[in-house]
Amino acid sequence: MKRTLKFSPLLLIILLLNFSCSKDDDIQINLKDLKVTVDENPANGQVLGQVQTDNNSSLSFSITAQTPAGALAIEKKTGKLTVADAILFDFETNPTITATVSAEGAQNTAKITINLNNLKELTTEDFSVTIDENPINGDTIGIVQATSDGTVSYSLLSQTPEGALNINTSTGELTVADATLFDFEVNPVITAIISVDNSGNTQNVTATINLTDVNEVSLQDFTTTIDENPVNGQSLGVVQVTGGEALIFNITSQTPNGALSINANTGELTVVDATLFDFEINPVVTATISVDNSGSMQHLTATINLTNINEVSIQDFTATIDENPANGQSLGIVQATGDGTLSFSITSQTPGGALSINASTGELTVADATLFDYETNPAITATVTVDNAGNTESADVTINLTNVNELSIQQFNTTIDENSTNGSILGTVQTNGIGILSFSIASQTPAGALSINASTGELTIADATLFDFETNPTITANISVSNSEGIETAIATVNLNDVNEIGEFKYGGVIFWLDPSDISHGLVCTVSDFPIIGGWGCQGTNIAGAIGTEIGQGQANTTAILAECATAGIAADIASNSTSGGYSDWFLPSKDALQEMHTHRATINNTAVLNGGSNLASGVFYWSSSQNDSNTAWLIYFDNNGAAFFLNKGTAGSNIKMRAVRAF
Known part of the structure; x- marks a missing residue:
């Protein structure tokens, strides 16, 4: 059997109300705290997070307190937190933003904490400028303005027309990149978008360059x-x-x-x-x-x-020398370089005429020593020009003079013939100085050759035997002169001329006679005798051209003998055919010439032996070229007296000798 329960409407309502009240009394709702971290400088309305309940209940949310005030907003139904005032989200001012959130029916409040990250901040401005058209490449237009607490870099993102501008990535300087684009008729305005970066924080700015139309030339x-x-x-x-x-x-x-x-x-x-x-x-x-x-x-x-041309360079010249140099003294060389032939000249000098220069080498020398006086001209100056194929350069020359003891002495040089006599005057040593001068010979070579007058400086021969060219071709001495200011020295040089002397080996033989009027001429004899085979020759024949007996007639006598007498081996023939000493003009001496040989026989013998010859024989006869008559000719007997004899022309034998002579 089926039963049906029946309830009245009133009873049903009461039951439902009891059930509902019992449920609300049993459930508790709790809010969760919210903690987030965001970058500073957000945008207004940016969502920061959402307030949660422990059972995800839908409630009505509200902010009951916040610091700083007005920073946050909350969506009432969802609990979603957003940025209300972005300018308050500044790390430097408010590194942390806090708030308290409540909700209807919640058992508690939620604590809200917003931590801000510190960012490298960047602010920029658009760039605008007006310039004339037709600038030049590289011209500065201006600087893009930006501020930041870090390193800023700049770059061109785009530009119209393209290629007109350049920007310095570090400074933001804008420059003209292609001046042909800055043409008012083509581009009245040039624009660009420029990126400004600060460690990843980027902003774009607009650059505007307005061109002014100019009256162009x-x-x-x-x-x-x-x-x-x-x-x-x-x-x-x-x-x-x-x-x-x-x-x-x-x-x-x-x-x-x-x-x-x-x-x-x-x-x-x-x-x-x-x-x-x-x-x-x-x-x-x-x-x-x-x-x-x-x-x-x-x-x-x-x-x-x-x-490129042929170049020339020249250096200024400076030197310091003692005052009172000698004319011609070298002062140095002006240094110049060039790739051609250089030519030097003095274009000006003070005082005028003091210097000269070698046009080829640039060597400066003293032209007028009298101008090199410290008291008058302590410095000598000049301008020197060097020319290299028409390309010229000039340099300054400065000669600084040193003040010296005014006592001066000149070098002494002279040349004389050897074999002078004692006491002969050689000359006077030239000096310049004040007060009483005193001269002396400090040393000389050879010792004892010279003497000097202590007061006048006159040099004379002290020992004439030392004035021998063969032994001492040059005689030197160190001369000193002194006064109250000091002492100076000079060298005296006496050069000897080699003169002809009796007994000298010259001109192929031994000199035995010198021409008294000119000693550069005279007679020499061979260093050895010649054997005679055929005697004098021409026995019984009168030779008119062979009768000369004086010195200087031997050549003519010999020529005459040979012209009349062709007999080989006679004295004249042997003499004329001799090549002794490398000469071929020998002849028989005249009677007087042979007598002169006898006079100097000791000297001749010494020289002859030293030069590979032999002594003149003693106790024998020597033929002369002088005829006595048609049958006899003159001889000199070589003993102490040297008497003259005449014998038959045909006389020959071991005691009959001949020595040839030649003239020089």
């Missing part, structure tokens, strides 16, 4: 070629410009710096520093020139090509 780049080493102020030419009025020219840059200048009104270029116009260092000199046309600026390039 027509410019021509300037090019010329000149020789290196111009002079300062030399004109290089005029920059050519068409159009415009009241133009102003200026050099904005040049390489090398300081080489050029330009006339602001005319555009004439000139050399400012000629030392920079050196082909080896700067073969090309360049400049960028601006032309200002009533505030409108245009630019052109100037190019100066240098030609």
Whole structure:
């Protein structure tokens, strides 16, 4: 049997209410704390997190307190936390943001903690500027402004027209990359997007360059070629410009710096520093020139090509010497270099005429020693020019004089014949000094040859035997002169002339006679006798040309004998055919010449033996070339007396000798 329970509506409502109340009283809801970390500087509305319950119940959430006030907002139904005021999310001001969140029906409140990360912050500004059209490459346009607490880098993301701009990645400086694009008629506005980066934090800025339309002039780049080493102020030419009025020219840059200048009104270029116009260092000199046309600026390039030329360089010359030098004394050589033939000259000097210079070597010498006086001219100066194929350079010459003891002495030189006599005057040693001078010979070679007058300085021969050319061709002495100021020394040199002397071996034989009027002439005899086979010759024949007996007639006698008597082996024949000593003009001596040989026989013998010959024989006869008559001729008997005899021309034998002679 089926039973049905029936409830009244009122009873059912009461039961449901009891059930519901019992359930609410039994369930407890708790909020969970929320702790998050975010970067500073978020955006308003950015979600930071969501407040959770322990059983994910849906409640009605609200913020009951927060520090700083107004920083956070919460979505009432979901508990989602968002940024309410982004400017409060600044690490430097509020490194931590806190709040208390409550919810209806929750048993507790939730603690909210937002920790901020410190970021490298970056602020930027768009860039805008207005400039004249037609700038030059590299011109600065301006600097993109950005602030940050770290390192900022810049880059161009895009630009219109492309390639117009450059940016310095470190400084943000904008410069002209392609000046041809800065043309008002083509691109009145140039734009770019620039990225600014701060350790990954990037912002983009817009750069806008507005061009001003200017009254343009027509410019021509300037090019010329000149020789290196111009002079300062030399004109290089005029920059050519068409159009415009009241133009102003200026050099904005040049390489090398300081080489050029330009006339602001005319555009004439000139050399400012000629030392920079050196082909080896700067073969090309360049400049960028601006032309200002009533505030409108245009630019052109100037190019100066240098030609390499034969160069010359010269060094200033400075020397210090004692005053009172000698004329011709070398002062030194002016140093100069060049790749050609150098020519030196003195273009000016003070005092005039003091110096001379070797045109080829540059050697400076004393021209007028009297000007080298410390009291009058303590310094001698000159300008020396060196020329290298028309390329000239000049140098300053300075000769500083040292003040010295004014006592001076000159070197003494003289030349005399050997064999002078004792007491002969050689000359006077020249000196210059004040007060009483005293002369002395400090040393001499050979010792004892010279003497000097202590008061006058006159040199004389002390020992004539030492004045022998063969033994002492030069005699020297050290001469001292002194006064109250000091002492000076000089060398005296006496050079001897070699003169002909009796007994000298010269001219192929031994000198036995000298011409009294000119001792450069005389007679020599052979160093040895000649054997006689055929006697004098021409027995019974009168030879009229052979009767001379005086010195100097032997040659004529011999010639006459040979002309009349052709017999071989006679004395004249043997003499004339001799080549003794390398000579071939020997002859028989005349009677008097033979007598002179007898007089000097001891001297002749000494020299003859020393030179490979023999003594004149003693106690024998020597033929002369002098005929006595048709049957006899003269001989000299060589004993102590040297008497003259005449014998038959045909006489021969061991006691009959002949010695040939020749003239010089």
